[in-house]
Amino acid sequence: MANKVYNFSAGPSVLPEQALKEASAACIDFENSGISILSMSHRSKPIENMFAQTEQYLRELMGIPEDYDIVFLGGGCSLLFCMLPMNFLDQNATADYALTGVWANKAYKEAKQFGNALAACDTKSETYSRIDKNLKLSDNATYLHVTANNTIYGTEWHNFPKPKSGFLMADVSSDFLARKINVSDFGVVYGGAQKNISCAGVTVTIIKKGLLGKVNRTIPTMLNFQTHIDAANMFNTPPVFAVYVMNRTLKWLKDFGGVDAIEKVNRSKAALLYSALDNSKVFVGTAAKEDRSIMNVPFVFNKDVVAADKADDLAKEFLEFAKARGLQQLKGHRSVGGFRASIYNAMPVEGVQALVDCLGDFEKKVLG
């Protein structure tokens, strides 16, 4: 391949090169043990230490207080969508869900099975292109659920809402450690790791102590967060390698200067790209400006410039044009169409600059 590849995939997605190299090496020999990390017993000292260190990195980087537990689980974030209400929402209790995108809706759908889940807002009719901050909140909700960053629609909660009662629960899958959040403002913070903090195969759930154990139902052992807290994430065989990739990614972030440092870079990468879109005659961002995500940037052709019947062919042309420069995975999600650039922590400024240049050059080509 002639060009350096920049991978704008929404997830699994770009990871730090250093972490990839360390993961690759550990597949052959983990910490000079002579044994691959893929073959190491999860109950061996080196792996137990690696888990403890990963948790420590997370605590430091996110500023997770002592009175929060951290659970690493396989199964994907979608599994947490049912586990969370199963563990926290009693059959007659109420939870408010802010419906700001597909993932919020999927979480909401699972919660309805376990209790009285209510929509606090719903911008579906606007293709979730903005976040409705005017929430209808229940008087005695157990929790309020938000999707911190809406991966598909490219919107994010810049300021998190305050629950009227109960605690705040946030799915941070697509902005895990991308910006500072105050963990103490939340009862539960959770997400899949496969965007900002690891490869696919592991999720992280951060739970304030004292919130579990209050529902009146029998929870299968593996679906009970308490099982994993009591066993220090070693109740059964955990996804060791995905946790190691997280460990190396967090180490990279620590060396980078932590969340403050990466947030600054993330904001400048996002500003660079949004400004290019705002100045472009051919491309236009789809998300409401005030809710723009710094991680996922969906954009489409400007309808005034590209006629509807030409858009599909031109979209293919643009994706080829970008791919020839090493810019990959820019196709938009089917529910928004067009294009999406995911510019997670590990996407270097150079990648965003290359995309901005590509947008400009394609515009010249189109406008002639």
Added chain:
Amino acid sequence: MANKVYNFSAGPSVLPEQALKEASAACIDFENSGISILSMSHRSKPIENMFAQTEQYLRELMGIPEDYDIVFLGGGCSLLFCMLPMNFLDQNATADYALTGVWANKAYKEAKQFGNALAACDTKSETYSRIDKNLKLSDNATYLHVTANNTIYGTEWHNFPKPKSGFLMADVSSDFLARKINVSDFGVVYGGAQKNISCAGVTVTIIKKGLLGKVNRTIPTMLNFQTHIDAANMFNTPPVFAVYVMNRTLKWLKDFGGVDAIEKVNRSKAALLYSALDNSKVFVGTAAKEDRSIMNVPFVFNKDVVAADKADDLAKEFLEFAKARGLQQLKGHRSVGGFRASIYNAMPVEGVQALVDCLGDFEKKVLG
């Protein structure tokens, strides 16, 4: 390290060197895409193809008929312990569980939450050192559950029992593709991959078509096997890397000559080790001869030779003695004590020979 390392871990465990090398390389660049497999969208063509190929390898190697579906899931085999009764066992229906070890008991415990789970046998009082083939079977059971190979106690079902009614369900975690089984004899075959077929992070469930969808309960989306069958294992982000390690391990097994070829080697490895134990004055196997596993070989000191009050110190000494020769992870499970050698598919004959030599040399040292 002076010696080549042989890793006798019960799981995660030894994998083919070739598969480890390929996994390591893919962490940097997957199939010349310029992108790490850890960063590749699960919905990209190369990953979809890799999943299809993995399924195809499994079908070929195990002889899985067309009318069986294959589900790849994260979460571990322990998660399947609750998912299986949730999906197959109605609240008023009965399932028979043959209690032949810790894992069978854990499966049984979860099933009790979902229906009428009954113990078909229970050799707990004999520390599960043998399999009771004299099963008490219900007249109208939905299924009979067996653990094909009891990882901890080193026993295996050489001939699977026939259910009186319903179908046979088997946990093959610790002998996946180690020996030929006739999949048509089972309704469900399942297991964690982290012993014989991959690293930790993925499970495989093989389900005969027509058995699902018969229970009268609402199943959360992610816990419903049908969800994953309908979405060809791409309902949500699957554990891509663990599936790839499986792909490479299965490819190695195919090149090796398939299950027939590996079974032959496995039997000769097991015979070599058991014969050494039987001829040893110092060591003795703990499992009943007629039920001996070809995968997990637990053994202890002969009580007539090693006095009880000397056993602990001598055990430490033996583990150090073995470790100095590169023979690792030989400590027994706490419920059996002593030692355990797991000699899975990827353990070469040379590793077993090295262990046999080590047992002999330690014996000489002890007997003086």
